Amino acid sequence: MAQTTNVYIWDMDETLILLKSLLNGTYAEAFSGSKDVEKGIELGKTWEKYILQICDESFFYEQIENYNNPFLDALSQYDDGRDLSDYNFDHDGFNTPNDDVNKRKLAYRLRVIAQKYKQGLSGVFDHETMVLWNALYDMTDEYTDRWLSSAQSCLKECSVGKEDSTSLAASDRGSGVIRPTDTQHINVLVTSGSLIPSLVKCLLFQLDSLITHENVYSSWEVGKLKCFQWIKERFNKPNIRFCVIGDGWEECHAAQIMQWPFVKIDLRPGNSHRFPGLTVRTVGYYFNVVYGSPDAENDEE
Template sequence: MHGKEVAPGVALGEQMMTFLLAMLEKHFFFSDLHDTDVDHIAHVAANDCSVSGQEPTIQERYERIREIYERRGHVDFLHDTNSEWFAIRGALVAAIDNFSTGWLHEARQVLELTAEPVNSRTGPAQSETCPNDTKIEEEVENVNVLVTNTQLVPALCKCLIYQLDAFFPIDCVYSSAKIHKYRCFERIMEKYKAPDVEFVAIGDGLEEEQVSLALGLEFHKIRSLVDLKRLRYDLQLVQVNSNNSTSNAAVVDPPAVAAAPMSVASSSVGQTAVV
């Protein structure tokens, strides 16, 4: 927010926090789950101490949250276009994006690029008539994983408010509110570890930078909107090169400032931890 007035930014932040808390109480059982927070949706059962048959269990509440997150459960602020909550969410998100000079829009472009599969050349076919020839190109899958210091339930609610759930499935959201971020990264690496997998971390904080260094991960630090634009541009170049579409290179808009080249790795599963 360099160069921006502080007061309007603070006011927008307070309005969004008020809206977030209202949605947490209305739809996400946050009063009940605040003290039973978990780092991942799959770790709920082990922490469920509710008495079955007397009231909804913690696990049942998290199952309802999963329904909401996966758009299988109707809630007003996401689905009801005539709802006041739906209108407030849209207006707040638009105002914040406008105040930040398009930060959210730029971040969504980056996430769209990291979520898209790309083509990886594997070599020419041995014979035009042989059915078992090596494929010329194979699709490379990229997986986005979110690691945040926010508690899991508010983090999921925020993803829905900003419509980031399309890029981060609920099983790809981790909270480091109660465990160290190092352990979160370790669990992610254990889950996706394979010979052809390469992990890339993107973040703005010192903690994830140090954890990435300790684990030997490629790390891209986002200090400003300029860094985000640079990352988006480099991802576009990777996409163009992977598709071998040199004729389309001219349509890739470079960032407004000069930038040193950055390598963005891709593999059978490109793991991107965004904090």
């Protein structure tokens, strides 16, 4: 039986997280007066402050913000693998990366960023700071009626597939045995924001355990279509299926060109294509409309 791979390609802002709509009040306004607009704006400003602070203090953003890359491994060919434990990033003479020397220095920084992402915020910052950020997350989750935690839960379901996890629990309960499933599931993020702040958002909004740094792409300079093409080439193998989930016209248009299903997120309350509301079962419906049901194919075999 051939394994099917489902690749979920997520937008970030106003899809997995809420930030812009908090800052400009559009999220609260959709509730026709039942949400405190100013509270949402204040939450958004606090997130924005922390994102920029972490970018600058721990992720070299002041040094490299003008050299946005579409993904962290974009300059890996220039990285000679040097031990960076005693490397002085403040005095290495890093300048515009037009030559191989400065591209290598930039590659060093990207490598360290990848390592910090793998560690997670708790591996970089102290307990007191983590408590502060977790409290902000909880306040925002409550204000948005669990948008953040519901999006996180959907990502978790997409990571294993709801049907896969159910059948595993039924067949192997108590055995301690993990059996291979018929379907592999991969979460990829393609955001229109620049790369480093997007990685920091993943960390702050507790998405880093569900989306690896290799699967975070910035379309800031290259556009979403180009990122989608890279992703298709990267995961090119038999029985691969892609689905795009986002709120914007650009990812919708790019998905149409790629002939991939597109799930449009809608902020308005009561809509099933939002959080809470959207489930892996709903996303699976979009997969099956375009690709057909993998179960039906297996039955034919």
